Amino acid sequence: MDRKLEKLLIRFITENKQNVYQLAFSYVKNADNALDIVQDSIHKALSSSHTLKSEGSMKAWFYRIVVNTSLDFLRKQKRIQLVDDQTLELHGPISEDAYHDIDLEKALEQLPQAFRTVVVLRYFEDLKIEEIAEVMNENINTIKTRLYQSLRKLRIQMSDEILQEVK
Known part of the structure; x- marks a missing residue:
């Protein structure tokens, strides 16, 4: 180098x-x-x-x-x-x-490791999809799918927690 x-x-x-x-x-x-x-x-x-x-x-x-x-x-x-x-x-x-979003942290911890990594790298470390694919040594489409599924799971989990708080 x-x-x-x-x-x-x-x-x-x-x-x-x-x-x-x-x-x-x-x-x-x-x-x-x-x-x-x-x-x-x-x-x-x-x-x-x-x-x-x-x-x-x-x-x-x-x-x-x-x-x-x-x-x-x-x-x-x-x-x-x-x-x-x-x-x-x-x-x-x-x-x-x-301010820490404790509900989000708990929801993230419940995701499988590969899904959590994609979310953390994309939204907390601000990496592009292509960079995440390179970091994780995965196909770009795999990363896109994991990101979509992670966000869907987080959305469901977060809305379920809000509903439980209201009850």
């Missing part, structure tokens, strides 16, 4: 560290483990930077490393650790008028 692309990669990682951390955290639900995943992902990215073909694919390439590292971690642990709300707030993003 040439020096220019390496510097761009380092700058990209630095500028997107919070988003990368949140992506890792969305998988493992533990601040320390998410930090470990980010660190491992950065190490993997720098050591395999020669596989990065262009600056344009850097975001999808690095997010794929983070997703795969997170999934590897979960496979090794064979369990998901839950974190209480207080710990989550301590390690979450700091912004003033940010």
